Amino acid sequence: MSAKGIPMKQNRPLARAATWFDLKAAPYFLVSPYFILFAIFGLFPLGFTVWVSLHDWELAGDREWIGLQNYTDLVLDPDFWNSVVNTLGMFVMATVPQLLLALMLANALNKRMRFRLLFRLGVLVPMVTSIVAVAVVFGQLFARDYGAFNWLLGTDGLDWKAEKLTSWTAISVMVDWRWAGYNALIYLAAMQAIPRDLYEAASIDGASSRRQFWQITIPMLKPAIIFTTLTSTIGGLSLFTEPVMFAQGDVGGGSLGQFQTIAMYMYEMAFREREYGYASAVAWMLFLLIVLVSLVSFLFTRRIGGTK
Structure with a gap:
């Protein structure tokens, strides 16, 4: 009982x-x-x-079924392909230096140095700063007539917004400044999880600091590198806020669309042209592009350290 x-x-x-x-x-x-x-x-x-x-969709009007017509028109749309080129160009120019800079910052912060905690907190400042404030400051730095970068380069009167390469460079610098510290902290956390015995054994065997970095640190950081590469790929291909603020709120991306991204083009089609069906097709093409580039990035980064 x-x-x-x-x-x-x-x-x-x-x-x-x-x-x-x-x-x-x-x-x-x-x-x-x-x-x-x-x-x-x-x-x-x-x-x-x-x-x-799959429709010719109006917010408060008729909605006509047109099948894949939006996707067919999109493939033949030169403005869409211009935004694809701009997005991929800025993605490469921003992501590669960003991850390399983050890796160098993490390696420096992982060493013994004075005020190490202060420097670690310092790399978080760009991430917690308002993106609008960041864009305003960098807009002044890249200004044509009185910008600091023109003064440093000795190129008075250079309009950074006028050409593809210059506008891509300015936006990429803005993105790198904002997100390099975030990725550096991820790398730093992963570095501190690496057993110190590996470095001590390598030092006994006569391995230099550079060799230890490439033969121990980089392979052990592979999961963190894969994570940051994938997140940077998603963020880089869906870039919107930085170029819009660089253009002072214009989603057209310059007079000739020289830095209009896919996300900006999608916004323009939806909320300016009121072509919601076409904008939805742009959104799905962006999704497929992100999946494709993320897969390529994953296959590339997973081979770090000579392993599959």
């Missing part, structure tokens, strides 16, 4: 059910609110854009 006078055999099914709920069902029950909200506010809008992209 149990303490409550109920036979133990009658308690066993209840105990088994309670155990099953605790071990099997409870975890899913606890995380279910997230997935329910994600399905409502994430998956449904995502799937709905597919339906919108």
